[in-house]
Structures are given as structure tokens and as C-alpha cells.
Amino acid sequence: MRHGRDGTHSGDELLVMATAFKATTLSPTAVEVLGQLFTSGPTWDGNVASKAGRGLLFDAGLAFRVEGFISLTQEGLRAAIEWDQRKDRNGKWYCKQNDIPWPRKPR
Numbered sequence: 700m701r702h703g704r705d706g707t708h709s710g711d712e713l714l715v716m717a718t719a720f721k722a723t724t725l726s727p728t729a730v731e732v733l734g735q736l737f738t739s740g741p742t743w744d745g746n747v748a749s750k751a752g753r754g755l756l757f758d759a760g761l762a763f764r765v766e767g768f769i770s771l772t773q774e775g776l777r778a779a780i781e782w783d784q785r786k787d788r789n790g791k792w793y794c795k796q797n798d799i800p801w802p803r804k805p806r
Contacts, residue, residue: 729749
């Protein structure tokens with residue numbers, strides 16, 4: 700990874716670094732809520748699959764609450780997409796969100 704003259708990273712490099720770090724260090728409960736918010740969109744706080752997972756997403760800056768609804772931040776959306784595109788998942792959340800049969804056949 701290249702650094703700028705002052706030793707800093709470009710914005711795109713920092714985004715990739717932050718998202719990759721957060722998506723790979725989430726607990727199973729946080730991943731469950733991440734998937735729920737990714738496939739269902741904003742969700743009433745009482746209907747979130749795991750309050751502990753929700754709290755971990757808040758702490759990581761991947762989710763926020765407005766008027767009782769929980770939603771993903773922009774970084775949370777990037778983390779969900781990254782997690783869903785892992786080789787072992789093959790876009791399972793994306794397929795669920797778009798009513799596409801899963802598992803997808805490789806092209």
C-alpha cells in the first residue's frame with residue numbers, strides 16, 4: 700500500500716482498510732444483525748435479531764438509531780457488501796434482498 704509524501708494513506712485506501720478490518724472482526728451476533736439490516740433495511744429496534752449485536756455495530760460505527768429505527772451507516776453498508784462477497788458466501792444476502800435463488804451458479 701502506498702503512502703503519501705507525508706506518510707498518510709489516500710482516502711480510498713483508508714476506506715478499504717477500515718471496512719476490511721471491521722467486517723472481519725465482527726462477532727457472530729453482530730454479523731447476524733448486519734445481515735438483517737442489509738437485507739431488510741431500517742428495522743424497528745424491538746425487531747432486531749440481537750441487542751448485543753446491535754450494540755457492537757453501534758460501537759464500530761456501522762449502524763445508527765433514529766426515532767427507534769436501526770439502520771446501517773455508509774461504512775456499515777460497505778462492510779455488509781464486503782462480508783456478503785466473501786468466497787464462501789457468494790452473495791447470499793444480495794440474493795435474499797433481490798429474490799434471486801441461492802446458491803447462485805458461477806458464471
